[in-house]
Each structure stands twice: as structure tokens, then as C-alpha cells.
């Protein structure tokens with residue numbers, strides 16, 4: 001008989017199948033692939049049953065050996081005098097009686113198999129009477145059941161902990177109509193960015209606003225993890241875009257899955273995903289965010305399995321295998337990456353009661369404290385196998401930046417109890433001021449980069465965040481130099497504003513020089529781009545909070561207008577390739593940090609200070625606000641700051 005799977009294909013729909021003897025020839029011409037597949041399944045079930053019968057029906061010889069009654073015993077010697085038989089050295093008693101019983105037993109088993117077999121065929125026939133859609137629906141229901149079961153297993157409730165003081169999450173409406181209008185403009189820009197991502201890139205990590213499709217980079221691995229959704233949540237929340245927030249929450253609940261064979265950046269996933277999920281949890285109180293953050297954190301932990309405990313830059317979420325970036329000096333991990341985990345990991349331990357996260361980051365801190373620092377500076381590269389520094393490059397911009405930020409913020413987040421972190425910050429900043437911070441001929445204060453004993457007079461856009469950091473760290477500084485650090489913050493803000501103001505588009509380049517007559521201007525073509533970065537606006541906002549000097553709002557508004565004019569396209573917002581060109585080309589990427597940071601800082605700049613007050617909230621390096629953990633609310637052991 002020709003098996004159904006080999007029959008010719010047909011576009012026609014099958015009438016209900018009769019699986020009697022003549023059934024197959026009759027429907028030969030009308031069978032479609034899906035029906036053939038089902039028939040094949042039935043046949044394989046049938047064959048499996050036959051196999052089962054073959055292997056599991058008691059083989060009579062074996063049966064004699066194993067299915068012995070209590071009265072049957074194996075005796076290891078020959079004694080034929082009692083009517084027994086000698087079988088290879090063992091004597092079996094009661095042979096005649098047993099043969100009868102075994103025959104009965106075999107018969108009983110055969111009948112049972114026959115009955116099971118018929119039942120299975122009946123069920124299969126019933127199934128085949130159903131339409132294809134019905135069968136598909138049943139399969140889907142079964143699948144959903146399994147998924148739900150797995151989800152339940154994965155979503156064990158976490159132990160309840162007292163929530164920190166969550167104030168100032170729903171306010172900030174400015175009384176001044178002009179400022180309100182500016183704030184509304186920023187909100188409108190957020191809506192434009194979100195709506196287009198929603199329409200063209202939903203579920204992808206980022207959006208290509210010109211091509212109108214999803215976009216991703218290697219920091220997120222090769223799977224669609226909805227980076228923009230997670231990164232944008234808290235901005236949506238504080239702007240009162242609640243429908244959009246709920247859409248994002250729903251996507252996360254149903255689709256955000258970390259059991260993927262994907263190699264991601266530990267740092268980026270921590271600051272954007274864990275930071276974003278934790279902030280969304282604290283703001284909204286929705287458990288799903290906390291649960292997802294904890295699940296994801298568990299997937300990052302294998303990255304710490306190195307000889308020193310300094311984590312790899314990347315980890316495969318499924319296999320847990322880690323490695324470092326190929327471009328990093330001598331196989332090193334990067335200071336700004338392994339040094340930017342503290343805030344999120346302390347919160348994870350706080351929320352779960354599990355010290356594992358806290359221990360990981362404290363271990364890194366202890367290790368760094370023990371190491372010699374050339375000129376008191378932290379090099380950007382550290383080898384996780386040997387525990388030795390790589391190249392002696394130090395930067396407050398790329399590769400170094402948020403390490404310093406997190407020392408300060410660890411102290412702030414602990415309600416200023418973590419004095420060890422504050423001391424490390426103060427020491428590091430003193431060395432940076434001494435070796436990296438200079439004034440240009442034109443009087444602009446800049447932060448250069450230290451390369452093997454030589455100061456490169458170049459500052460990155462990323463470095464501009466430091467103005468805000470100096471201002472934030474002014475209060476509580478060593479020798480009460482608060483005024484000095486606030487002044488330093490103001491000078492950096494001014495320099496970074498100049499880097500914007502000296503361009504055609506009034507948007508800042510990626511890096512700018514202070515050398516050979518050039519001041520705050522990019523020289524190399526590949527440093528002239530602007531990719532919607534937040535750091536300059538971040539500094540404006542901190543300076544505004546600490547000084548209320550209206551120039552910071554003015555500068556923030558200039559940047560808002562420039563972004564809206566030159567980066568806005570009908571499909572969202574795009575970076576531009578040359579800020580000195582009057583007809584710039586787009587890079588066609590809407591970065592997730594544009595929604596997480598740039599637009600959030602602008603919105604806060606035009607809000608009252610009672611929205612996310614800095615006494616209660618500390619922003620992670622991706623602008624995700626995490627509450628200060630006041631002493632009474634903490635449950636951690638090990639560090640006096642958390643006892």
C-alpha cells in the first residue's frame with residue numbers, strides 16, 4: 001500500500017476521513033500535506049504500538065526467568081530428584097503449573113494491547129473528523145497550556161520587602177505656561193518616537209526610522225528583546241503616557257524571554273534592561289517587572305565565572321558562556337562595564353533577599369581597592385584571568401565614564417552610608433582633576449584622556465555627563481569643596497554647550513579637540529556624528545536642579561529644537577552623520593537611549609523639582625530612577641552600609 005505521505009498533493013479540502021480498509025485509495029487524489037502529516041502520525045503511532053507489543057509482550061523464555069512466583073526459587077545446584085529441570089546451573093521448581101499461568105498472563109497482555117490499540121485508532125479517527133482549523137486550534141490550546149505551566153514555574157513570587165519611600169512620581173507640572181509648552185513639546189516628541197517604533201519596529205530592539213523597520217546591534221545579541229520598550233517604560237510613565245506604558249507592559253509580560261541562545265553585553269543588558277525593569281517596577285508597582293529583572297539577572301550571573309570574579313563583557317544567555325570583546329586590550333574586561341553594575345545589583349539583592357548579586361559587585365570593589373593605580377588613575381582595561389591592568393588608558397568618557405558615576409551613586413543610593421564608595425570616588429576624582437582636567441587657551445575647561453603617560457586633548461560627547469556628576473557629588477565632597485565641584489560642573493556644561501554651539505546643526509559631535517588652535521570642535525570626519533546621545537542634556541538638567549540658572553533651560557531648549565529640526569523624520573528620530581554639514585545625512589537609527597535618557601532629561605528639565613526629587617531617587621547611567629535605600633528598609637548583611 002502506498003503510504004499517504006507519498007500521495008500527490010492537492011489544493012482541495014478533504015472530506016472527513018474514513019479509516020476503514022478502503023479509505024486510503026478512495027481519497028488518494030485529494031489528500032493534502034497537512035492531512036498526510038496526520039495520517040503519517042497515526043501510522044507512526046501504530047508502528048510504535050507494534051514495537052511496544054514486540055518489546056514489552058513477555059518473551060516466554062525470559063518470562064520463565066523473571067516472572068517467578070513466591071514459591072519459585074533459583075537454587076544454584078543440580079537436583080533433578082524433585083522433578084525439576086536443570087537450566088544452566090539453576091533449578092526451576094513448579095514448571096508445569098507456571099507454563100499455564102504464563103500463557104494466561106500473555107493472553108491478558110495481548111488483549112490489553114489490542115484494546116489500547118483500538119482505542120488509539122478510534123481517537124485518531126475522531127480527530128480526523130475535525131476540520132483542519134479545529135485540529136490546529138486544539139494544538140494551539142495544548143501549546144498554550146504548556147507555555148502557561150512553564151511560565152508559572154518561572155514566575156515564583158518573590159519574598160515581599162518593604163518598598164522604599166517612593167515620592168514624586170506623578171507630579172512636576174510647571175506653573176509657567178512657556179515652560180509647560182516646552183515640556184509638552186518634549187512629550188510630543190516622545191510620542192512620535194514611540195508610535196513609530198510601535199508601528200514599524202515593535203518587539204525589535206530599536207527602530208530604523210527611515211527604512212521603517214526593526215534594528216539591532218551586537219550589544220543585544222541576535223534576538224528581539226524589545227530593548228526600546230524596556231528602556232522607554234519609565235519615561236512613558238513619568239510623562240503620563242499610560243496607554244503606551246500598558247502596551248509595553250503587556251509585550252514584556254507575554255514576550256520578553258531570556259532563555260534565548262543569544263550573546264549579549266552584560267553591561268548594556270544591566271543598565272538598559274535590569275535598570276529599566278527595576279525602575280518600571282518601583283514606579284508602577286507591577287510585579288511582572290521585578291520578576292523579569294530577577295530572571296534576567298540570573299542569566300547574567302555566569303559571566304562572573306572567571307578566575308578573578310571580574311565578569312566577561314559578553315555572556316550567552318542560554319549557555320552561560322562568556323567572553324570579552326575582541327578589540328579590548330589583551331583580552332581585558334572594560335572598567336566602565338564591570339564597574340557599572342553596583343546600583344542594579346544592590347537593588348536585586350534588596351528585592352530578592354538573595355545576597356548573591358550584592359556579593360558579586362562587592363567582590364569587584366574589593367579587588368579594585370587592592371590594586372595599584374598608576375598616578376592614582378584607574379586604567380580602562382583589566383584582564384579577568386590575571387587580574388592585571390591592560391593598557392594604561394584612563395578616560396572619563398567611553399570605557400571609563402560610568403565606573404566613576406556608580407561610585408558616587410552607590411554612596412547616594414545607600415542614603416550616604418556607603419562611605420567606602422564615596423572615598424573611592426573622591427580619590428579617583430582628585431587624580432582625574434590633577435592629570436586629565438585642563439583649561440584650553442580660549443578658557444574652556446575640558447577633560448582629556450590619559451594614554452600611557454600622555455594627555456590627549458580631546459573630549460568625547462560621552463564625557464560631558466561628568467558636569468552633572470561633579471555637581472551631584474559636590475555636597476559631601478572631601479574638605480567641603482562643594483563650591484569648587486559645582487563650579488567645575490558649570491564649566492564642563494559650558495564647554496559642552498560650546499561644542500554644540502560651534503556646529504551648523506547646534507548638535508554636538510561625538511568627540512572634539514582642544515589642540516592646534518581648535519577649541520571644542522571635531523576634527524576627524526568620523527567624530528562629527530550625533531547619535532541622539534543624552535550626556536550634554538543630562539548635565540544641563542543636573543546643573544538646573546542645583547543652581548536654577550535659567551541658562552540651562554535655555555540650552556536644553558536649543559537642543560530640543562535642533563533635534564526636532566534635524567533628527568526628526570516621519571518614521572521617528574534618526575542620528576545624523578555630520579553636525580557641521582547643512583545638509584546632513586541620517587544614520588537611520590533611533591537609539592533606545594533616546595527614549596530612556598535624552599527625552600527624559602529634557603522632560604525633567606522643564607518640570608518642577610518635585611518630579612523624582614534627587615533626595616529620594618538616584619538615576620542609573622541609562623537614566624532609570626532607582627529609589628534611595630534608606631537604612632530602615634534594607635535587609636542586606638555583610639556591609640555596614642546595608643546592615
Ligand code: DMJ
Pocket residue numbers: 402462533534535593597621622623
Ligand atoms: C547610554 O547607554 C548610557 O548613558 C551609557 O552609560 C553610556 N552612554 C549611552 C548613551 O550615550
